[in-house]
Amino acid sequence: MTTRPVRVALAASVRSLPRGPGLAYEPKFDGHRMVVLRTAEDVVLQARSGRTVTAAFPDLAAAARRLPARTVLDGEVVVWHDGRTDFALVQRRAAATPARAPSLARALPASYAAFDVLELAGLDVRAQSYERRRALLVDLLVPLGPPLQPVPMTTDPELAQTWYDTLPASGIEGLVVKRLDQPYPSGRRAWRKLRHTSVRDAAAVGYTGTARRPLALVLVLPGEEETPLLSSPLAPGLRADLAAALRDAVAASPPGRTPSARTTAGQPAEPPTVTAIGLGETPYTPLDPPLAAEVRHASTRHPPPEVLRLRTDL
Template sequence: MSRVRVALAATVRTLPRAPGLAYEPKFDGHRLVILRTPDSVVLQARSGRIVTGAFPDLARAAQRLPAGTVLDGEVVVWHEGRTDFALVQRRAAATAARAPMLAQSLPASYAAFDVLELAGVDVRGRPYERRRALLVDLLLPLGPPLQPVPMTTDPELAATWYETLPASGIEGLVVKRLDQSYPAGRRAWQKLRHTDVRDAAVIGYTGTPRRPAALVLVVPGDDEAPLVSSPLSAPLRRELSETLAGRTGDAPAGAAPSPTVTAVGLGEVAYRPLDPPLSAEIRHTSLRHPPPEVLRLRTDL
């Protein structure tokens, strides 16, 4: 099965206001494509990796979709009235043995925001307004855990969402044109976030190639001094290890780390340099305290 190329969004600093726009809450979870094949269900992460085994509850719920249906959305885990990104990461990192147990204790929800194919018909070329209507008609009769995200065309209501929904774990808004086809692989949507999210250069990592611990980053616009991220999640450790295994030109796996960098709370730590650097998307409230949180590797760059 070929990888589904998902639509992307460009960051904006203020709320776009114009006729013909639609606004959706931006959930703080993991991007997930649901593919309902004639025989089964396949769950694909944004990277293209198949993660069906980590979310048996969603795979089971998606069996109710018509064969030949493809959905784009975000998987979230609700905890104490808000979405919890750390719990989503825990679900995503689950082994096949632990996944069913975690599905019971930390059930996942799927916030669907687009339909790409419906009952074998490719609808990506249709306007978003029409795709939205198809999505709602498809999912509302099914109910949780597969649900369409809320949507409004009222910018004042969208502004209210932006100010009030962060308490529920919503990190901002996604803005789309009503007449827009599905922009696979392009940054044709817009996103307005509360958190300071940006790309950084990954010049090295701590730990070993098989078990990296944290990234050494250079953030554009900072003083260009390297800084160490917070510890990587299990899915990111695995993804980085796989990426390192396919690279040439870096320090050999058996080589000891030589440069050092100052890490918050740890002092000087040794790290392994990367040449050429990688890119990562990071989130932070301040550049130094606490350390930046790595959201994902930017393998698309």
């Protein structure tokens, strides 16, 4: 068994609920993707990027030690608050320092919504069908109980539609659809996801703050006539992710050019501005090329868009 970053399965967006024989439907939780690796010696928790986040989630690490050695799970870490999942609280947990993490785990306990098993007691099961892996997952986790739990699943499209229509009040983003006969598609966008329209991808064309301490993103949302919008303040974990992405972009740029460099007649151009509610004209640093981000936003009549994550996979 290796603890190098796991290439997780991905999902392609669809606009309507897929129907047909041999399909399974799962609710899409509003949390952070996490791979749980129960090694022969201990537990390693990995973010989707491959970054180790074990120290930030000591409660989940402790629960995962009850798993058989050499077991790997794929799923989502969520934090429940007032009867719904709270993405901001998940971000707070993920950004915790090792010193702060134990107290946060007591105040904001995390749950792990597992939706797949990749390795079980040393046996690689990724080549087996989803239907078989699902049975193994349920048999493994149900006896253990919370905070490690299998996500709900149904093969009934009508029940899935009911979930889609009624569960957003609980923080459910939408549905993930899988084929029952499908092996685990490592690194491929072979699953399908139906998300509520308030969650979508946007182009991040700039940022406020500094490259080392970015504060917010300037976004262009599809269907908004390319009018830039200033996001709500980024959560600490996202600020760190953006700063890292900016460092990587600078390192990859040709000599003498940075991704945000713009000049006029050889002189630095005046910084562009974005109109922000309550702030007026706010200067920002442009990004060229833009980054991709997943945001939650219904329309320009609603509060500023909330950045959920950077889409470094695009």
